[in-house]
Amino acid sequence: MREDWGLTPYQTAMLTLALVGGTSVIVLPSILAAYAGQTAWLSALLPLPAGLLPLLIWRDLDRRLPGLTLLEQARAVLGPAGSIPVGAGLIALFASVCPAILRQFADLISAEALPRTPEIVVLGLMMVVPLYGVRQGPEVVARLAEILVPLAVGALVILGSAGLKDVVFNHLRPFMAQGPGPVLQGSLEAAAWYAETALLTLLLPFHGYGRRLAITGAVAGLLIAAGLTAVTTAWTVAVLGPLAGRVTFPIFQVTRVTSVAKFLTHLDSMLVVAWVAAGFVKTAVWFYALCTAVAATVGLRDYRPLTVPLAGLVVVGAMTWWASSAQLTGWVFHDWVFWGLSLELGIPAAVWIGALVRAKAPRAGRVTAP
Amino acid sequence: MKTGFRLVAALCAGLILAGCWDGIVLTGLELVTAAAFDAAPAGAMRVTLSIVLPASLQSPTGGGTGASTNSPATATVSAEGGTLEEAVSALALQLPGHIFWGHTRVILIGAGLATRGIAPVVDFLMRSRATRLSTDMVVTRGLAASVLTASPAYRTPGSDALFDALRRRFVARAPVYEVAQSLVTPTSGILIPEVEVSQPSPPAGGPSGGGGSGTTGSSTTPTGFAVAGAGAFQGGRLRDWLTQSQVRGALWLLGRTLESVVRLDAPNGVVVSVKLTGARFNRDAIRLPGGEAAIQVQVDAQDALTQVDAGSPPLGSAKYLLLLSHLLDTRIRQQADAALSLARTDGVDFLGFGRLMAEYQPVFWQRVHTDWPATFPEVPVVLQVRSHVRTTGNLVNLP
Amino acid sequence: MMGVGAALACLWLFERGNLRRWGAAERVAFWAGWLLLFAWGLAVQGHVPLPTLPQFTRWLFRPLWERLLTVQPNIYW
Known part of the structure; x- marks a missing residue:
């Protein structure tokens, strides 16, 4: 179904920033530092092409089949039967990402703010806002992003500049002493994050100001997210040095170091507040993608009947799939890289190749929207 | 009605999210x-x-009426x-x-x-x-x-x-x-x-200052x-x-500023005190002309003459201040050498030299890092000190 | 079981207005989603060993990350 509104380029940028940067800023720095140490910030910048690829594919697909989401394009190109694997792949991607995001934020809240609250309560409450937002439609999610994401980024920047005196730039030396291997390993991890822009193939068709501006907004959001991740990584390594790869949620450990004056400390709680707000947006965007992907694959006109049960399923998945936060970290560290990358890049590429083949085929002619 | 319900629900959620559930006052x-x-x-x-x-904490600006000073x-x-x-x-x-x-x-x-x-x-x-x-x-x-x-x-x-x-x-x-x-x-x-x-x-209170304000009993603690x-x-x-003096020396080598007062014994029985007001440091690991890896520490210290203790030095002369600066260079070098020799005899790299090697001479570091405690005492250290006595305070000469 | 019944009654009340508006496919999807959720919830409660997604991906990608993503010790700190 179509909504009678259009994403502004700014909303697109903020949505992209949230859906990539929401967790990459809090989780990636320690992963990158564990691999690449002093050069970790480079690992945050190298994989940018992985994030641009889905956007480029969408741009070309939208030229051929304008105004359709990836699933509708798949149906047009590959036929109803051919679109089922595509839908299943997308559902598998979203169904794995949603609980992982939710669990990451719940772990963050448990670690930093509410250590005694039962996990199911934190998970459930973390799901309530995204659920409500998604039931109201993508416009509400976009407006949520518009307001909350700049707040979170602003809090990060303010706290970062407050901690400048603790930065030891020498911790960023030597450059690439271990050779390119560890940097590339780190890049592979970051690539799986940046390629999350594949989700935009479901959202960008709602653009309100033309394809060109939609792409510009998305690329801007991706660049900000990657830049923020790189700066946060460099900042973490410059403050924590060898500890950067050994702590959980490194930017919060950095704020534990920072004190603005003798009395103004514990700034980490401020950052938790701001970043959990961004977490709501990230969860909402992915949850919206999950609901629409399931609805489109099953063939529903409206995704709303699915929202409440799917939210419950996401919470149960987040609770039971990973026995401990260490297991979740391990999964993100090892499995998510390949699982995420193959689906995020593979599915749009498959649809695109299908469209290319159809365009080349003499008898089929140009495909049209159903 | 519906809006009211939503508002109440949101407020309840806010209460729980803010951690007031099992709140500890x-x-x-x-x-x-x-x-x-x-x-x-x-x-x-x-x-x-x-x-x-x-209850016993008093605000320093007064106002607290109760709180006895003795508790x-x-x-x-x-x-x-x-x-x-x-x-x-x-x-x-x-x-x-x-x-x-x-x-x-x-x-x-x-x-x-x-x-x-x-x-x-x-x-x-x-x-x-x-x-x-x-x-x-x-x-x-x-x-x-x-x-x-x-x-x-x-x-x-x-x-x-x-x-x-x-x-x-x-x-x-x-x-x-x-x-x-x-x-x-x-x-x-x-x-x-x-x-x-x-x-x-x-008798006579241990820590200087305080005058005679009665310490609250307990003479054994x-x-x-x-x-x-x-x-x-x-x-x-x-x-x-x-010792404190060795720590000073170590801090010169670590590249950290330290406010300190140094006594200088100048020629002709002149004794002056010089206070460090600021310093810039440059630390790196270099290759000596012979190809040997070495640590280089450059200190650029700025000082103020704060007291003349004996003699009447010609403090109006720029040349004389330069002489004092050179004397100060020697003192800083002595302090640093004392700390360095302690680190070398102990084989403890508290001067961060290994990290400097890793930063600036990674190839050399790769070779020596496994037995750094043994290698470290033999690594040459090039210390360059340049201090400037910038000011003599509000007075040129008294006697 | 009483809890499950109560929950079902609640969600029926909750979605009654919507259910009337939805078509047949939506209604089926709605009930199927809830059934799946309850089945899964009961399975988790009863400690039924269900295969999980992380298990699947570990089985799928283990050889790959063991070869590619082993952290090298960093000697330069």
């Missing part, structure tokens, strides 16, 4: 201002906490346990409220535990949620707990006095996270400042403490002690 917290960790027999640990008594601002509690957490749990049983570490200002380590290893303490502080990672760590030669019972006349609580002493830039500081960094890298050492308890000397020197740690274990 402020008065139910035992605020730790300082914690002392000592080794107990048979590998056990003794933890001593200095807990704030909020102490903090209480000291102590417990022993097989591990750190066991000791803390034992403390929790002694205290009515919930132990809150968020306001801890100083962590004290006793000599016994320092020799045994401080890794458990650092692990606890890093892992815990409430502790600040910038909290200062200090070592004591005796029991760390004895510092917490010291009650200096000039400031209450005692931990505040210690914290403020550390905040002035007269000493090296070792925040928790930097100690943790040194634990992670086995090749590098770290200096942790040493606090010395001053025993009461019968230590009256105060001072930051003395530092302990050199490697791998979380105390390896040697440094």
Whole structure:
């Protein structure tokens, strides 16, 4: 179904920033530092092409089949039967990402703010806002992003500049002493994050100001997210040095170091507040993608009947799939890289190749929207 | 109606999200201002906490009418346990409220535990949620707990006095996270400042100042403490002690500013005091012309002449100030050499030279990092000192 | 079981207005989603060993990350 509104380029940028940067800023720095140490910030910048690829594919697909989401394009190109694997792949991607995001934020809240609250309560409450937002439609999610994401980024920047005196730039030396291997390993991890822009193939068709501006907004959001991740990584390594790869949620450990004056400390709680707000947006965007992907694959006109049960399923998945936060970290560290990358890049590429083949085929002619 | 329901639901959610479910009110917290960790027999640990008594705390600007000046601002509690957490749990049983570490200002380590290893303490502080990672760590030669019972006349609580002493830039500081960094890298050492308890000397108050204001009784407890020197740690274990002068020398080599006053004995019986006002440092690892890797430290110090003690030096002459600057260069070099030779004989790299090698000579470092403690004493150190006596204060010459 | 019944009653009340608006496919999807959720919830409660997604991906990618993503010790700190 179509909504009678259009994403502004700014909303697109903020949505992209949230859906990539929401967790990459809090989780990636320690992963990158564990691999690449002093050069970790480079690992945050190298994989940018992985994030641009889905956007480029969408741009070309939208030229051929304008105004359709990836699933509708798949149906047009590959036929109803051919679109089922595509839908299943997308559902598998979203169904794995949603609980992982939710669990990451719940772990963050448990670690930093509410250590005694039962996990199911934190998970459930973390799901309530995204659920409500998604039931109201993508416009509400976009407006949520518009307001909350700049707040979170602003809090990060303010706290970062407050901690400048603790930065030891020498911790960023030597450059690439271990050779390119560890940097590339780190890049592979970051690539799986940046390629999350594949989700935009479901959202960008709602653009309100033309394809060109939609792409510009998305690329801007991706660049900000990657830049923020790189700066946060460099900042973490410059403050924590060898500890950067050994702590959980490194930017919060950095704020534990920072004190603005003798009395103004514990700034980490401020950052938790701001970043959990961004977490709501990230969860909402992915949850919206999950609901629409399931609805489109099953063939529903409206995704709303699915929202409440799917939210419950996401919470149960987040609770039971990973026995401990260490297991979740391990999964993100090892499995998510390949699982995420193959689906995020593979599915749009498959649809695109299908469209290319159809365009080349003499008898089929140009495909049209159903 | 529907809006009202939603509003109420949102407010309820807000209450839960804000953590008011099992909320702990402020008065139910035992605020730790300082914690002392000592080794107990048979590998056990003794933890001593200095807990704030909020009722006895006075605002310095007055206004408080009740609060008698004689009641102490903090209480000291102590417990022993097989591990750190066991000791803390034992403390929790002694205290009515919930132990809150968020306001801890100083962590004290006793000599016994320092020799045994401080890794458990650092692990606890890093892992815990409430502790600040910038909290200062200090070592004591005796029991760390004895510092917490010291009650200096000039400031209450005692931990505040210690914290403020550390905040002035007269000493090296070792925040928790930097100690943790040194634990992670086995090749590098770290200096942790040493606090010395001053025993009461019968008449004439030990710590200078204060005049004759009656210290609140208790003549048997230590009256105060001072930051003395530092302990050199490697791998979380105390390896040697440094005197205050050796610490100064080490700080020159570490590239850290330190406010200090130096006495200079100039020709013709002139004695002057010079105060360091600022310094710039440049540290790196270089290749000597022969191809040998070396550490290079450049010090650019700016100083002010603060006192003439004897003689009448021609302070109006720029040439003479240059002479004083050269004398100061020699003094700085001597201090640095003293610290360097201690590091070399101990084989403890508390000067961060290994890290410099890794930064600037990674190829050399790759070859030597495995036996750095053995290699480090042989690495040449090029120290270049340039100090400038910039000002002589408000006076040129008195006599 | 009473809890499950109560929950079902609640969600029926909750979605009654919507259910009337939805078509047949939506209604089926709605009930199927809830059934799946309850089945899964009961299975988790009853400690039924269900295969999980992380198990699947570990089985799928283990050889790959063991070869590619082993952290090299960093000697330069």
